Amino acid sequence: MDKADGMGRALAAGIRRTFSALILEFRESAAYQVKFDAEGNERQGIAESTQEQYARNLDTIEEAWGDDPVASLEAFEIQKVLDKAFRETPAAGRVFRSTLSRLISWGIPRGYRSDNPVDHTETPDSAGTYSPWPPEAFELFFEHARVDLHLAVYSGLFTGQRKVDVLKMRRPLAAATEMPLVAQKTSDRVPVQIHSEYRSLIDAAPVDSDSPSIALHLRADGVAWSYEGFKTAWGRELDKPEMALFRQRRWVFHGLRKNAVNMLLEVGCSEEHVSAIVGMSAAMVHRYSKEVSKFRLARSAMKLLESGWESQRIHVLGSKRKPG
Known part of the structure; x- marks a missing residue:
């Protein structure tokens, strides 16, 4: 009887196109299930490293709106949740918002609704969440952190890649100037370039004797880092x-991605280059x-002021003598 009741409720939920029905379909779809290619690389579904976050947020969504038709959810209701539940944890709010958006987007061509109300909500403030590392951070890390993390x-x-993609990197051939990889989050192929100093660091790094052409980042015992092992x-x-x-x-770690972007922009790379x-x-x-650009413009402005200061000084300071 319980099984029959459960099937009946699931059928009713599907007919009403509720969040419970959508979540059930989504969890069973190729868009959610992790698939691997012949080389063991993830090619489909939610990345294994973020499965736990997705599962947790899907449970939260079902608890909040499970019995409601997906088409009935409005942007102001989502914004209210983001403002109240995630006010102190904006990073978690961004993940929740992203999960909800992906779920609803997946449901649109499947008849659950015709638009995505998440598009009309604000992304939780990310100010300061992923700051680039200042010089003292690198000095502190390389002095005190274990060497096999360096x-x-x-x-x-040097590459600006996400941690999950960094840990999948394979040791490039000696003459290689790039090491393309498939970004796990987007499934896009990224033509990662090898800077000369980075090349010297790679060449000096320990080699996995069992598979010298494969793993780039190794633990002290010579075994390739796993994502969870590295995180711990x-x-x-x-x-x-x-x-x-x-x-x-x-x-x-993600702040290093911003370091990479800033470095490229500072030396004059175009936005297309950086992308x-x-x-x-x-x-x-x-x-x-x-x-x-603010910093670049500020430096440029000071150079102009320096070069034109003699003609401006009399208008600003009058006859006041120069110091010294």
Whole structure:
């Protein structure tokens, strides 16, 4: 009887096109299930590294709106949840918003509704969440963090790739100037370029004797880092008293991605260049570009003031003598 009742409720939910029905379909679809190619690379579905977050948010969505038709949810209701439930945790709010958006988008061509109300909500403020590492962060890390984490930091800095993609990197051939990879989040092929200093770091790094052409980032025992293993080791290093500033100032691995973008923009790369090298959306690169441009314009303005100061000084300070 219980099984029959359950099937009846599921059927009713499907007919009413509720969130419960949509979530059930989505979880069973190729868009959610992880698929691997012949080489063991993830090609479909939600990335294994984010499955737990997605599952947790899908449970939250079902608890909040499970019995409601998907078509009845309005933007103001979503915004209310983002404003209240995630006011103190904007990073979690962004993940929740992203999960809900992807779920509803998947349901649109399947008749659950014709638009995505998430598009009309605000993204939780991300100010300061992923700050680039300042010089003191690198100095602190390389002095106190375990050595087998160092190369991954250099990889994040010189390539601008996400942690999950950094840890999948394969050791490039000796003459190679690039090491293309498939970004797990977007499934796009990224033509990662190898900077000369980064090349020397790669060449000096230990080699996995069992598969020297495969793993780039290795633990101290010579075994390739797994995502979860690296994440655990990273957390333990940041718990050291000497590394307290990393927690206090929110210096995270993802901040290295911003370092890479800023470096490329600072030396004059176009936004298109940066997007191609780092594998970041044009909109996000443009956002970073505006921030970098402020500093570039400020420096340029000071040079102009320096060169024209003699003609301006009399109008600003009158006859006041120069110091010294």
